[in-house]
Amino acid sequence: MTDLSKRLASEKRFKYFAMFAMCLSLFFVVILMLKIFTTGSGAFIRTTIEASVYFDPSAIEVTNESSVKAINKASYVNLADQIVKDNHPNLSDEKFILVREMYTRKFDFQLRDYIASNPNIIGKTVTMEITASSDLDQIVKGNYPRDVPEAQRKINDYQLSVLDSLDADGKISSTFNLWFFTNGDSRDPETAGILGALMGSFYALLICFSFAFPVGLLASIYLEEFVRPGKLTDFIEVNINNLAAVPSIVYGLLGLGMLIGVFGMPYQVPLVGGLVLGFMTLPTIIIASRASLRGVPPSIREGALAVGATKTQTVFHHVIPLSLPGSLTGTIIGMAQALGETAPLLMVGMVAFVMDIPGGALDPATGLPSQIYLWSESAERGFLEKTSAGIMLLLGFLIIMNTIAVIIRRKLEVKW
Amino acid sequence: MIYISLLLVFLVSYSFYFIGKKRALNISTQRDQTLSALPDYYGYYSVIIILVPAILIWFFLLIFKSNFQEIYVMSPFLFPDIDTWSASKTGLIMNKITNLSYIVNLSDIDLSVGDKSILKMASDSELIAAKNLASFDKIYGWANVTLFIILPVFLGFIATRSISSKLNAQPIVERVISYVIKGSSYIAILITFGIFFSLIFEAVNFFRYVNFVDFFFNTSWNPNRAFVINASEGFDQEALKDAFGFIPLLTGTILIATVAMIVAIPLGLLTAIYLAEYASTRVRDIAKPIIEILAGVPTVVYGFFAALSLAPFIKDVGESVGLPVSAESALAAGLAMGVMIIPFVSSLSDDVIKAVPNSLREGAYALGATKSETIKKVVLPAALAGIMGSFLLAISRAIGETMIVVMAASLRANLTFNPLEPATTITTQIVTSLIGDVEFDNPKTLVAFALGLTLFIMTLILNVAAILIVKKYREKYD
Structure with a gap:
């Protein structure tokens, strides 16, 4: 046994070491934000x-x-x-x-x-x-x-x-x-605006939501409420957990090889970008949605079954309404991730110079993060400012989406 | 157009929901018969009768559009000897007609010089075929829309007619619902297969141009060679021998990921230990969300930060102590990536550490251990498997990370393990090979899929190992 004072000193050292590590991590957040805001304003x-x-x-x-x-x-x-x-x-x-x-x-x-x-x-x-x-x-x-x-x-x-x-x-x-908010992209920094990219991201997220939310919700219902445990379910489970960790660029290649290459969908459009983002968000939604279904107590199901509801009626009339806030929270967090995802957009071509503001999911467009990437590649000092401003806008949207998710969780989620 | 027709299908089926329900209600109120199911179910029944066949046909028409295109364009009236053509000749002519179809209807003013000569070289029947093809999309679109007005309405009437008091709609509807939710959960599997097959398919195409062994064991990477050779006489494997060597990309990826892990693992783990074991509830409530902000920041932001501030800073520091540092050093990209991964490691490890039962800690305290001794000798060994799992996920994340390396790492392949030199990664090369013209018959484009496949398999092994380890670990303490 070593001397007690030595042991206590090592205890203190370890604690301060850990504290220092945490402070360093916090320091990185501050530096990052400071840099973005000073260049972007x-x-x-x-x-x-x-x-x-x-x-x-x-x-x-x-x-x-x-x-x-x-x-x-x-x-x-x-x-x-x-x-x-x-x-x-x-x-x-x-x-x-x-x-x-x-x-x-x-x-x-x-x-x-x-x-x-x-x-x-x-x-x-x-x-x-x-x-x-x-x-x-x-x-x-x-x-x-x-x-x-x-x-x-x-x-x-x-x-x-x-x-x-x-x-x-x-x-x-x-x-x-004002031009920054009302113009599309431009070769000249003074007239370049973010609206085109913003609309591109909006349409992509719309497609992403309308694919991933229903499919994710239904899949989680099946896995949590209907299926019997077995080899197939284990396989699906490992599969979904793996999909959640597949690099986003691989989803982009799926979009390019499958949606564009095989199904002949157009290049550069939010429809394809949105579908790819939807594939990516799906596992997140399924995992969150399953957790919230698991949170609904069995007594709810037993009560409905006892008064003669079928399994489908029990699930759709009683369980889902109670678990929906949890699923929605997961969906919004997943969509926030999708909004910031750049690599898949690069793969499906949503990274070109587009002056016009897209009017639908089938018009050529860029997305908010890919516009940031485009501007950051430009040598002019004026675009440096635009890049940082674009990042500020993107972070703003992410904060809004995450806040909405937190509010839904606090206000609507039922505590048992 | 075809997407409008999908919308039409949904609109029509939605209105037939009300028609079906109304009819069921009429049966029960006016004819005074007892229904076999609730009125709602007759509405759902109508919707199913319309949606299921209509959507299947819609997908069929979407997928086989190019086949219809070919049948429409390649008619024996225009090309009398078409039966004698080989498959590759048909493909070539089809390509030519497709290219012609973009310009065939343009006026003289809009045509550039090159386009005019292409038009002059085409034969009459090819020109007619091109004009047909140019109008095909419109005709196909309108045919589609017409079909998807008539078909759903027709199906809707059949469904409404078949509603009677004897028809029990409930089991039908419930069975379809069970198929739909089952199908939804299989989509997750389909996506995995889709990833796998689309990567394999194009990767196999790539390996027709480039030898398998050359790709995996060659140490030089100059994909631009494929451009130089391209134009003249097609590709031959000898010429492309030194163009696509995977080794420098692999070492670059490992180098940058190692730098990232050297930053993220100690910082993330210590942060998790502090938050889980030492911090008061108040500190924890404030610090944890702030660190998680780091996880929510899009990677394009880190890339910008690395390229704009970190890389020049490291270069200046290196030069002030007399070290030659590249402006695109692996160190800058790796550091930024490490900062990105800190919250990933810390939140996963935090969960794992919290899952260690308190009885273990209390046992150690009872023997007189200090807090740090308890953590180092009891808690961490108990949580080791879970922590390892989180490290594996973090590594998988680091090698698949794209934007940071695209923006901050080098494009030039460099076989080195010196972090001060530039290095390139697998993901960077995927992006560079796909930006610009995408041609599925050029190894320069196709190499992206071969790289993607390699990346996918590497991360798949790491992920599945991590998932299984964590799962085992959970079962141990549950």
């Missing part, structure tokens, strides 16, 4: 440049009498260039290109939308807040250093001097970046 703000805009009829292909369709089809590139020239008079051609780069490339679309929503504007002059280019935006936000040599900057000395004079006139301002 900028994406919700965009820099704008105030300019007086004269809708010169000679530079516009349409008139006040044109139809909406004609307005949407026409080009406004010349008008955009002219407005930049009007606001920065006496520029040489070379300098004009530099100044034009300070405004968003999609300026003409901003003009088109303005004309479409304000009829009779042509020929008039208004003051507009024009979105700045992403590089300018990053300078204003302080994410790009200003004091490095010119060759290392995206914005050169001349553009900086123009920026400073604009700033001195009070024309540079920051507004809430």
Whole structure:
């Protein structure tokens, strides 16, 4: 036997060691969240440049009498260039290109939308807040250093001097970046939005739910209420537990090889993505649902059987309503996992550049996590911000879904 | 279109639920006959009569669509000598017609130069076939919708007509329900088989291009070679010998998973011990959910974190002490993966430790053991099997993890066990080989399935071992 004081010291050491390990784990959570929030918050703000805009009829292909369709089809590139020239008079051609780069490339679309929503504007002059280019935006936000040599900057000395004079006139301002929530993806960070990916994920989850919830619920009923224990049930049980631990990328390959390759379903669509996510979520739902069926006391079943209900009636009229909150909790947690799953979406092609906002489960789309992946692969600093903002949004949805699950568990689950 | 027709089937069957129920009620109230079952069951009966055949036919039409397509396009009127064609020739012509069908109806303005020459080279009958094919989807869709309006309504009328007081709907309905729930639980098995067969099927195709032994024992991995050789004269096994060597991927996967385990196992286990044995209820209630947040964070977030912050940080630290560290080092990916797996290990081990009966602890205390001695010499040995199970699941998780390594690990295969060097993994290569053009006749695409199959078998062995160990362990203390 060692000395008692040594033993007590080792006891203390062990305890602090364990405590340190736990604190380190907690520390990782804090670091991760901090990093995401500090890089991402900028994406919700965009820099704008105030300019007086004269809708010169000679530079516009349409008139006040044109139809909406004609307005949407026409080009406004010349008008955009002219407005930049009007606001920065006496520029040489070379300098004009530099100044034009300070405004968003999609300026003409901003003009088109303005004309479409304000009829009779042509020929008039208004003051507009024009979105700045992403590089300018990053300078204003302080994410790009200003004091490095010119060759290392995206914005050169001349553009900086123009920026400073604009700033001195009070024309540079920051507004809430609504585009981030209303646009689809774009090649330019300043106009890229998350709505397309959000809708893609929404349709995929809808498909995932409508497949996995009914099938999972019914399977758990069979395994828990109807089946006699035997070799087959053991096999199904091991099988389901194994499916819960199969890497998600393998489900993606199932989607690609089976659904797309054999059944000829289309590539890139939320229908296939949703089905694959559904296959993945199924074991989670079955396991949760079985646990909640097991929680319903036998007295409920015996009471129903005693008054003459059949087995089916007992289960469907009495047991399921009592176990449903538990199944739903499991389903929501499973769906939250599915929402964050990226690899299967990559496999079924939901990771392409899609500008349009998908209108259904059969339109090409990306998902929220695959959009995050796409943006993270992009080299521009502006997309870094978008990536973090996308992650914040994704985490927000996960927190909401998990909170709903907790509320359902607290409020509706019956305690026996 | 075909999905609209499925929706139609459901709508029609839903309305026949009410019609069937109404008819049963009419029989009992107006004709004053006693029904053999509750009125609801006659509604369910109608739904079953409609849904079961309609959905079977729907699936049949979905699966055999391409066969119908071929029959429709490859008519003997267009190609008189079709009977003499070999199967591969038919396939080639069908491919050509499919490609033509995308462009055949476009106007001249929308055609690029290459497309025009393809159009000129096609024969007249091929062009007609292509036009037919272009219109096939529309015709097929409309035929589908029409069929799935007429068929359910027809079936619905049959069902409604057959309802009488003598018909006992209840046992029929209950039997169908029992089939449906049985079928649902078999879907889980079907998914496993589906995974297995879709992987095997494409993997076998892959091994037609690449020798089995070359794949598993070769040490060089350059899948881009398949591109270079592709265009000219097809593939031959000699040329692809050094293109798909699995060994560097395996070592990369093991390297990164090892780094992850070195982080996750001690931290996860100690966290679990602290939470289960030392922490007060209040600390436990706060700390446990926070650590579980780590488990709920999507892996794409860890990947972003690893690539953006961790990898540059490790590179800077390494360079400041004079070590050459790659920007895509296995260490960064492994560390991020380890952090992801901490809660996985801790919550599984926590459950296992809590399941050890208190009598064992009390026995140790009674002999004068301190708390840490009890944990180290009594609780952990008793929980060993369960903890091992959770480690195995964690390893399976680490080798199957995709996004972290796709974003933070290297794409270049590198046969090394040095964590400061770049390394690639099985999952990374699956993703890279499938991003871009997916062609099921190119070994560069097909290799993903061979890799997937290997990955699936590796994780399957780990998972089943873990499941069986944990199951045995539970039985021991239940």
